[in-house]
Amino acid sequence: MHRVRAPFKIIARHNSSLVDYYKLFPKTFPKGSPPNSPFSVDLKQLRKEFRLLQSTNHPDLNRIKDETAGDLSSLLNNAYTVLSSPLKRSQYLLKKNANIDLNNDSVNKKFQFQDQSVLMEILNVHEDLEDIQSEQELAKLEHENDERIEKSIAKLEELYKTEDYEAIALETVKLKFWENIKNALKEWESGKPVNLTH
Known part of the structure; x- marks a missing residue:
């Protein structure tokens, strides 16, 4: 037993x-x-x-x-x-250690719009997604996005050593965008609109 x-x-x-x-x-x-x-x-x-x-x-x-x-x-x-999951892990740690709940829309938006350069980068990537014409372009964007995800995770690794939870929250929001883009790229089909969730 x-x-x-x-x-x-x-x-x-x-x-x-x-x-x-x-x-x-x-x-x-x-x-x-x-x-x-x-x-x-x-x-x-x-x-x-x-x-x-x-x-x-x-x-x-x-x-x-x-x-x-x-x-x-x-x-x-x-x-x-x-x-x-690095994204879910970071969201969990933020809520547990700093009471920052990124699954709460108002909290998430606070960090989404904090860094305008990130917002511009995300808009540019979204435009690139809508302009994909071939499998080669898709593969290129997937590679670029995988690099963004790796960079974001590496940055979180360093930030967690400092316990700077505001910076961790901002980086976690970025990681969520990159993960959403990864999912959109997986679902890409020629001639169909790209659906990105935030």
Whole structure:
């Protein structure tokens, strides 16, 4: 019979928004969240620890009579999804550490319009998207956007060391735009309008 480890019983009963996702994966994050550990994540190690925890705490594999196993399994899924995505990870850390909720439209807009040069760059990229005529142009824009995403993640890595949450929020908003552009490029079809979500 598999048993849920004691610390997880306590965690699973609490609201998942109050739980420190980093503490759920102590092997991957022995020092906890940034700035004590890097912003970047060893995805292979995280996936390995996630699978191990799921295998010992999944409700279908557990004979626990209460809802603890189901709560924990759901919590682990949410934590894994958030921590494995640089964008979601940064949004989570901002909310947890600085009470900046970029999923709140008014908060997000505050940072969207803070740097006019970023806004101009985004508008220019959007125009480029609308002007794509061939697969070669698409590949070029995908490459350029992948570079923007990598730069943004590298900048977040440095910013989390300083705990400058205003700058982190601005960079996270930029990363969200680049991720939205990445999704729009994936869905590109010749002759169809480009749909960008903000």
